[in-house]
Amino acid sequence: MLDSAQLLTAVVFLPALGALILALFPTGDDRNLKGSAIAVSFLTFLLSIGLWRGFVETRVGYQFYDSIAWIPAFGITYTIGIDGISLVLVMLTTMLVPLTLLGAWSAVEHRTKEFVIAILVLETGMLGAFVALDLFLFYVFWEAMLIPMYFLIGIWGGQRRVYAAVKFFIFTMAGSLLMLLAILFVASQPDGGWNFQLAHALLRKFDPSVAPYLFWAFAIAFAIKVPMFPVHTWLPDAHVEAPTAGSVILAGVLLKLGVYGFIRFAFPLFPDAALDALPIIAWLAVIGIVYGALVAWVQPDMKKLVAYSSVSHLGFCMLGLAALTIEGVSGAIFVMIAHGVSTGALFLLVGVLYERRHTRVLADYGGIARRVPIFAFFLVMTVMASAGLPALSGFPGEFLVLLGTFTAGATQRIWAIVAATGVILAAVYLLWMVQRVLFGPLSNAANEKLADMNLREICVLTPLMIFAVVLGVKPGIVLDKIEPAVEVFVVNLHERAERRPSYAADSGRFRPRSVPSRTPDKPAMVLPRRLPNTLQLPSKPMFRAPPGAVPLRAAPTVVPKRELK
Amino acid sequence: MSVSFSDLTPLLGMGIVIATAIILLMYEVFSDQIDRRYCARIAAIGLLIAMYYVGKDIAAPTRALFASNVRAAPIVVDAFARASSLIMMAGALIACLLSPAYAKNQGHDYGEYYSLILFAVVGMMVMVMSGDLFTFFIGLETMSIAVYALTGLRARDPRASEAALKYFLMGAFATGFLLFGIALVYGASSTGSVSLSDLARTIAASNDAVMARPLLGIGLVLILIGFAFKIAAVPFHMWAPDVYEGAPTPVTGFMAVGVKAAAFLGLLRIVIVGLSAQDGGADAIWVDFLSGLAVVTILVGNAIALVQQSIKRMLAYSSVSHAGYALIGVVAAAQGEAGAGRAVLFYLTTYTFMTLGAFGVLTYLEREDGGVESERFGAYAGIGYKHPALSIAMALFMIALAGMPPTGGFVGKLYVFSSALRAGETTLALVGIFGSVVSVYYYLRVIVAFYMRDVPDAGPTPQATRSTELTIGLALSTAAVILLGIAPSHWLAVTEIALKSLVTVGY
Known part of the structure; x- marks a missing residue:
C-alpha cells in the first residue's frame, strides 16, 4: 500500500506513466488509445479521491509532504505537499481531464495517439505545478506544461493555430524566464550555496531595494498566465484556435496556475513588495x-x-x-x-x-x-x-x-x-x-x-x-x-502589514474599520474579518468558512513556515 | 631535460586518438578502394577507448609534462583538461557516427575524413591542456588546419568551396590577431615568457594600471579577438553562416560544437589561470571587452536567426547566440566567480549534445542533391508524422536549445545565468534572458514546420537517409540531453572537480 507521500507522487506521475505506455500502442488503434487514456486519467481521479479523503481539514501546513534530494550540488530537491488550496485545484484537475478526454472522443480524428499523450503529459505538468514546494521543481513543471499545450493548440487547432500557439508560448515563456532569474536570486544563499526549497525561501529576508524587482518578476509571470489585463491578449487567440479539449484545460486549469502562483509564491515570498503592489x-x-x-x-x-x-x-x-x-x-x-x-x-x-x-x-x-x-x-x-x-x-x-x-x-x-x-x-x-x-x-x-x-x-x-x-x-x-491555508496566507500578510512603519498612516488599506483594538501581547490573534453589521450574511450555515461572526480558530500560533521540516 | 616514455602516460588518451587516425589513413591505403563502411566504426571505437582512458580517473592528480613544475609546464594534464577532452571526444564520436550515410550520399566517404576529425580532436585536446600561449597556438592550428580541409570536402559544390575559402581566410586572419597578441604579451611580460602563470604574475605586478602598460592590454585584447573569431562571436561571426551552410552537415555540427568548445575551454583556462588571478581583474579592459562581446553576440545572433529561411542557417546563427550565453559565463569567471567556470563547462557539454543532435537530424533528412532549397523551413512540413521518432528527437533538441526544462539545455542556462547573478552581472543575465525569449520563436519554427504544417511548400522536400550509425548517434545525443536535464548531478560533480584543479594546483 502506498504511504501518504507516495500517494501524491503517484497522482502526479500516473498520467505521465500512462502516456509512456500509450506511446507503445499501435498508431491506428484510436478507440483503444482514447479508451486507455480515459482509463488512466480516471484512475488518477480515483487516486486523488484518496488525497481528498486523507486530507485533514483542521491541520495547518502541508500534508502528504515528501522531500528527497534531487540535484544536491544545487540544493535542488523533489519536495511536494499540498494544503487545502492545492488540494482543491488538484481535484479540479483530475476531475476535468477524464471528462475532457471523453468530450474529445469524436472531435479528434487524426493523430489521436499524439493527442492523448499530450493531454496526459499536460496533466502531470499541471498536477506537479500544484504540488511542488521546491522552486526549481515548480519551474520545471510550470515550463513542462507549456510544451504539450503548445502542441495541442498548434496541431489540433483551427485556422490560425500556429500563430496562436507561438503567441501563447512566447508570452508565457517571456514571463517565466524573468521568474527564473528571480528564482535564482531567491535560491542563491549568502554563503555561496543554493537552496531551492520554498520553506527555506520563506524564511529569508530580502533587501527592500531588491524585493520589489523579485516580486514583479514573479508577478509578471503569473499575471501573464492568469491572464491579467494588459497581458491577456494571448488568451483569446489561444482559446479560439485551440481544440475543445485544449480550451477546457486551458480555461479550467492552466489559468488557475497563475492565481495559484500569486498565492503560493509571489505574495508569501515578498510580502512587503506585494503589499505595495x-x-x-x-x-x-x-x-x-x-x-x-x-x-x-x-x-x-x-x-x-x-x-x-x-x-x-x-x-x-x-x-x-x-x-x-x-x-x-x-x-x-x-x-x-x-x-x-x-x-x-x-x-x-x-x-x-x-x-x-x-x-x-x-x-x-x-x-x-x-x-x-x-x-x-x-x-x-x-x-x-x-x-x-x-x-x-x-x-x-x-x-x-x-x-x-x-x-x-x-x-x-x-x-x-x-x-x-x-x-x-x-x-x-x-x-x-x-x-x-x-x-x-x-x-x-x-x-x-x-x-x-x-x-x-x-x-x-x-x-x-x-x-x-x-x-x-x-x-x-x-x-x-x-480555510486553514487561507487563514495562514492572510494572517501572515497582515502581520507583515502591521509591522510596516506606514501602517498607522494608511491602516484603512488593509484593515476593516471594525477591527477591535488590539492588545500588544497577543499580536497575531486579531484578524480583520469581522463584517460590518449591515452586511451580515443571511444564511450563515451555507457559508461555513468565512462567516463574520464565527470566532477564529486559535490559528495564528501556527505559522506554517516554521512548522515545515 | 630528457623526456622518457613514461612521462607521456598522461597523454595516453591523445595517443590513442592519434593512433586511430593513422590506422584510418592506412586503412584507406590498403583497403579495397570501395569498402569504406568500417571507417566510421573504427574511428568511433578508437574514440571510445580514448574516452575510457581519459575518463576512468578524471580526478587523478595534475600532471605537468616537459617541465619540473606545473607553473612552467607547456602541457598540463589536469582534471579540467580531462573533462574538456571528454566533451570534445564525445562531440567527435557523435560527428563520426552521423557521417557515413551522409558522406556516401554526397560522394566524399574517404577514410581521411575520419582521420581529419580525429586530428582536429587532437588539436583541441592540446588547446585545453596548454600551460602557455604557444602550446595553445599549436593546438589551435592543428585543429584549424584539419577543419579547413573538412569544410572543403564537397569540392564540387560551389557553396562548399566558398565556405572552405572563407573559413581559411578568416581563420588565417584570426591567427594573425592571436599571434600578434601573444607577441605583445610576451613583450610586456617581465620575465619574457608566455606561460599562463607568468601572465598572471605580470598582470598582478601591473596592478590596476593595465593602461600604464599598453602592450599588455592591447596584446590581451588581440588574443581575445582571435578567440572571438573561433567562437564566432559578433562582430567576428561573419564567416559562420556561410561556412556552416557550405560544409558537410556532420562537419558543421562538429565545427559548431567541437571548435567552439575547444576555443571556449582554452579561453577559460587562460582567463581563470592567467587573467582573473588577482582582484584587479574585475574592471580590467578585457572584462569590459568580453562583456560587450557577449551582449552584442546575443542580441545580433538572435536577431538574425529570427529571419532565416533555412534551418541550417538558423542553426548557424543560433550557435552564434549560444556563444554569447557561454561568454556570459566566461565574464563571470573573469570576475572571480567560482561557479562560473563550472557553468561554462556544463553549458558547453549540453550545447555539444543538443547542437550535434539537431545537425544529426538534418543529416538524416538531407537530400542527395542537397542545395539551399531543401533546407527551407517549409520543406519540412509534415515530417513529424513521416518520421515520428526522429521528429520527437528534433523537438527535444529545439526545446533544449531554447533552454526549457526538463532538458540539459535548461540546466546549462540556469547555471550560466546564476553564475552571472552571483558575479553581480545582472545586466548580462537579463540580456541572456531576453535573448532566450527571442530564440524561442525560431526554435519553435522548426517544431511548427515538423508538426503543424501539413503540406510542404513547392520545391524539393527532405528524404531520409537511414543508417545504423546515424541512429546510434542520435540516440546518444537524445539520451545525453535528457540525462543532463533530469539527473545532472554526476556531471556537475565532474565539472566541480575540473575547475578545482585549475584553481588549486600549482598556479
Missing part, C-alpha cells in the same frame, strides 16, 4: 473584470466570448487576493474552482455545436432550442452557473470576493463597486448569447437537422452540472478545505 494588482483586476465583460459582450464568436468571460472571471480571483481578507481570498479560490467547472462546461458545449455545424459564429444559430432540447437545458444551466445565479457554483465565489473587498477598507470599496458591474455585465453577455443561440425563430435552415446531444456528451456534462449545483448549494465542501 496591491493597489496596482487590484486596479488591473478591476479593469480586467469590466473590460473582459465588455469585450465579451460584442464578440460574434462564441468561443471568443467565453474566452473574454474568462478574463473577467479571473479578474475576480485577483481582486479577491488583492482585498487580502479571508472572505476575499476564499472567494478567489472558490471562483477558480467554479470557473473551472462552468467555463469547462461552456467550452464543451460550444464544442458540441461546433462538431455538428463547424461554426462558432453566434449569427449562424438562433432558435435551436426546439431542435436540441437537451443541449438547451445544459447550456442554460451552465450559463446560469457562470453568470453567478445563487444556488449555482458561480455565486458563492463572486459574492465572497465582492464582500471581502467591500469590507476591507475605504479604497477597496471602490474596487468592489466597480467590479460588481462585472457581475451584471456577465449576466448580460451570457444571457444574450443564450438568447441568440437558443431562442427566437429558427433563422438558419442549416440548423433544421441539428442533432441533439448524444449519450456520451450527456455523460461528460452531467458530472459538471452536478458539481455546479453542489458547489452552489454547499460551498462548504471547498471552503472548509481551504
Whole structure:
C-alpha cells in the first residue's frame, strides 16, 4: 500500500506513466488509445479521491509532504505537499481531464495517439505545478506544461493555430524566464550555496531595494498566465484556435496556475513588495473584470466570448487576493474552482455545436432550442452557473470576493463597486448569447437537422452540472478545505502589514474599520474579518468558512513556515 | 631535460586518438578502394577507448609534462583538461557516427575524413591542456588546419568551396590577431615568457594600471579577438553562416560544437589561470571587452536567426547566440566567480549534445542533391508524422536549445545565468534572458514546420537517409540531453572537480 507521500507522487506521475505506455500502442488503434487514456486519467481521479479523503481539514501546513534530494550540488530537491488550496485545484484537475478526454472522443480524428499523450503529459505538468514546494521543481513543471499545450493548440487547432500557439508560448515563456532569474536570486544563499526549497525561501529576508524587482518578476509571470489585463491578449487567440479539449484545460486549469502562483509564491515570498503592489494588482483586476465583460459582450464568436468571460472571471480571483481578507481570498479560490467547472462546461458545449455545424459564429444559430432540447437545458444551466445565479457554483465565489473587498477598507470599496458591474455585465453577455443561440425563430435552415446531444456528451456534462449545483448549494465542501491555508496566507500578510512603519498612516488599506483594538501581547490573534453589521450574511450555515461572526480558530500560533521540516 | 616514455602516460588518451587516425589513413591505403563502411566504426571505437582512458580517473592528480613544475609546464594534464577532452571526444564520436550515410550520399566517404576529425580532436585536446600561449597556438592550428580541409570536402559544390575559402581566410586572419597578441604579451611580460602563470604574475605586478602598460592590454585584447573569431562571436561571426551552410552537415555540427568548445575551454583556462588571478581583474579592459562581446553576440545572433529561411542557417546563427550565453559565463569567471567556470563547462557539454543532435537530424533528412532549397523551413512540413521518432528527437533538441526544462539545455542556462547573478552581472543575465525569449520563436519554427504544417511548400522536400550509425548517434545525443536535464548531478560533480584543479594546483 502506498504511504501518504507516495500517494501524491503517484497522482502526479500516473498520467505521465500512462502516456509512456500509450506511446507503445499501435498508431491506428484510436478507440483503444482514447479508451486507455480515459482509463488512466480516471484512475488518477480515483487516486486523488484518496488525497481528498486523507486530507485533514483542521491541520495547518502541508500534508502528504515528501522531500528527497534531487540535484544536491544545487540544493535542488523533489519536495511536494499540498494544503487545502492545492488540494482543491488538484481535484479540479483530475476531475476535468477524464471528462475532457471523453468530450474529445469524436472531435479528434487524426493523430489521436499524439493527442492523448499530450493531454496526459499536460496533466502531470499541471498536477506537479500544484504540488511542488521546491522552486526549481515548480519551474520545471510550470515550463513542462507549456510544451504539450503548445502542441495541442498548434496541431489540433483551427485556422490560425500556429500563430496562436507561438503567441501563447512566447508570452508565457517571456514571463517565466524573468521568474527564473528571480528564482535564482531567491535560491542563491549568502554563503555561496543554493537552496531551492520554498520553506527555506520563506524564511529569508530580502533587501527592500531588491524585493520589489523579485516580486514583479514573479508577478509578471503569473499575471501573464492568469491572464491579467494588459497581458491577456494571448488568451483569446489561444482559446479560439485551440481544440475543445485544449480550451477546457486551458480555461479550467492552466489559468488557475497563475492565481495559484500569486498565492503560493509571489505574495508569501515578498510580502512587503506585494503589499505595495496591491493597489496596482487590484486596479488591473478591476479593469480586467469590466473590460473582459465588455469585450465579451460584442464578440460574434462564441468561443471568443467565453474566452473574454474568462478574463473577467479571473479578474475576480485577483481582486479577491488583492482585498487580502479571508472572505476575499476564499472567494478567489472558490471562483477558480467554479470557473473551472462552468467555463469547462461552456467550452464543451460550444464544442458540441461546433462538431455538428463547424461554426462558432453566434449569427449562424438562433432558435435551436426546439431542435436540441437537451443541449438547451445544459447550456442554460451552465450559463446560469457562470453568470453567478445563487444556488449555482458561480455565486458563492463572486459574492465572497465582492464582500471581502467591500469590507476591507475605504479604497477597496471602490474596487468592489466597480467590479460588481462585472457581475451584471456577465449576466448580460451570457444571457444574450443564450438568447441568440437558443431562442427566437429558427433563422438558419442549416440548423433544421441539428442533432441533439448524444449519450456520451450527456455523460461528460452531467458530472459538471452536478458539481455546479453542489458547489452552489454547499460551498462548504471547498471552503472548509481551504480555510486553514487561507487563514495562514492572510494572517501572515497582515502581520507583515502591521509591522510596516506606514501602517498607522494608511491602516484603512488593509484593515476593516471594525477591527477591535488590539492588545500588544497577543499580536497575531486579531484578524480583520469581522463584517460590518449591515452586511451580515443571511444564511450563515451555507457559508461555513468565512462567516463574520464565527470566532477564529486559535490559528495564528501556527505559522506554517516554521512548522515545515 | 630528457623526456622518457613514461612521462607521456598522461597523454595516453591523445595517443590513442592519434593512433586511430593513422590506422584510418592506412586503412584507406590498403583497403579495397570501395569498402569504406568500417571507417566510421573504427574511428568511433578508437574514440571510445580514448574516452575510457581519459575518463576512468578524471580526478587523478595534475600532471605537468616537459617541465619540473606545473607553473612552467607547456602541457598540463589536469582534471579540467580531462573533462574538456571528454566533451570534445564525445562531440567527435557523435560527428563520426552521423557521417557515413551522409558522406556516401554526397560522394566524399574517404577514410581521411575520419582521420581529419580525429586530428582536429587532437588539436583541441592540446588547446585545453596548454600551460602557455604557444602550446595553445599549436593546438589551435592543428585543429584549424584539419577543419579547413573538412569544410572543403564537397569540392564540387560551389557553396562548399566558398565556405572552405572563407573559413581559411578568416581563420588565417584570426591567427594573425592571436599571434600578434601573444607577441605583445610576451613583450610586456617581465620575465619574457608566455606561460599562463607568468601572465598572471605580470598582470598582478601591473596592478590596476593595465593602461600604464599598453602592450599588455592591447596584446590581451588581440588574443581575445582571435578567440572571438573561433567562437564566432559578433562582430567576428561573419564567416559562420556561410561556412556552416557550405560544409558537410556532420562537419558543421562538429565545427559548431567541437571548435567552439575547444576555443571556449582554452579561453577559460587562460582567463581563470592567467587573467582573473588577482582582484584587479574585475574592471580590467578585457572584462569590459568580453562583456560587450557577449551582449552584442546575443542580441545580433538572435536577431538574425529570427529571419532565416533555412534551418541550417538558423542553426548557424543560433550557435552564434549560444556563444554569447557561454561568454556570459566566461565574464563571470573573469570576475572571480567560482561557479562560473563550472557553468561554462556544463553549458558547453549540453550545447555539444543538443547542437550535434539537431545537425544529426538534418543529416538524416538531407537530400542527395542537397542545395539551399531543401533546407527551407517549409520543406519540412509534415515530417513529424513521416518520421515520428526522429521528429520527437528534433523537438527535444529545439526545446533544449531554447533552454526549457526538463532538458540539459535548461540546466546549462540556469547555471550560466546564476553564475552571472552571483558575479553581480545582472545586466548580462537579463540580456541572456531576453535573448532566450527571442530564440524561442525560431526554435519553435522548426517544431511548427515538423508538426503543424501539413503540406510542404513547392520545391524539393527532405528524404531520409537511414543508417545504423546515424541512429546510434542520435540516440546518444537524445539520451545525453535528457540525462543532463533530469539527473545532472554526476556531471556537475565532474565539472566541480575540473575547475578545482585549475584553481588549486600549482598556479
